[in-house]
Amino acid sequence: MDVRRIIGRLYPAAMKYEVGNGGVPVFTQADICAAIAMAAQADRFATEVWCAVWYESSKADGLIRHRQCEEYLRRVQAVEIGRLAAHIAESEAEDHAGVPGVRRALSAARAERDEAEASRWPAYSARYGLIRKTVIADLGSAKVCPTCAGRGHVTSGTLVVNCAHCGGTGRKPASERQRAEALGISRPSLARWQDVYDWTRELCARAEKRGTVLLRQTLGEPKMAA
Numbered sequence: 055m056d057v058r059r060i061i062g063r064l065y066p067a068a069m070k071y072e073v074g075n076g077g078v079p080v081f082t083q084a085d086i087c088a089a090i091a092m093a094a095q096a097d098r099f100a101t102e103v104w105c106a107v108w109y110e111s112s113k114a115d116g117l118i119r120h121r122q123c124e125e126y127l128r129r130v131q132a133v134e135i136g137r138l139a140a141h142i143a144e145s146e147a148e149d150h151a152g153v154p155g156v157r158r159a160l161s162a163a164r165a166e167r168d169e170a171e172a173s174r175w176p177a178y179s180a181r182y183g184l185i186r187k188t189v190i191a192d193l194g195s196a197k198v199c200p201t202c203a204g205r206g207h208v209t210s211g212t213l214v215v216n217c218a219h220c221g222g223t224g225r226k227p228a229s230e231r232q233r234a235e236a237l238g239i240s241r242p243s244l245a246r247w248q249d250v251y252d253w254t255r256e257l258c259a260r261a262e263k264r265g266t267v268l269l270r271q272t273l274g275e276p277k278m279a280a
């Protein structure tokens with residue numbers, strides 16, 4: 055059973071892809087609403103993201119923005135901490151040049167600072183909101199991932215691993231050109247935003263997957279309770 059298809063059947067206006075086989079929907083709109091409410095109790099973020107991808111959600115954007123801002127701040131702080139640690143290591147190296155390990159500590163501190171600076175996200179702007187919109191649209195895309203054929207995982211030898219191309223979503227990620235267009239930037243400046251985009255997509259892809267699992271579980275329950 056694919057709950058995403060059930061939603062598509064019950065809300066034809068919101069249908070994002072064709073349902074191949076017809077038939078009478080097993081679940082009523084009230085069943086779906088109850089299931090969504092129950093899933094939201096278990097994991098509000100995952101459920102709202104799932105709704106944003108497959109139906110609609112007025113809350114998902116604010117919730118994703120909150121996560122983005124937390125991560126943004128975390129990265130800003132990492133730069134400040136890295137700079138401070140490098141300063142301290144520099145004075146240590148000057149004051150105690152003869153002490154073993156001081157030079158090594160200095161180069162480690164510098165490397166950490168440089169890494170934090172490189173992972174810092176661009177200054178917060180409206181583009182973060184465009185990224186959220188693009189990611190949600192991207193995850194709801196009907197196009198099947200060509201690498202894993204929609205399974206979300208691939209076999210590597212005897213191992214089953216998450217498909218790196220689609221991040222395990224099974225759906226084809228937007229091309230570089232499509233992403234640049236959606237974000238209103240040129241393809242060369244896309245590189246600056248790539249990390250924000252990838253991070254946001256991974257966050258939402260994980261939440262959408264969890265939302266699907268939760269709704270699968272909760273959809274059975276209202277029927278049983280009725």
Ligand SMILES: [Zn+2]
Nearest residue numbers: 199202217220
């Ligand atoms: Zn894939």
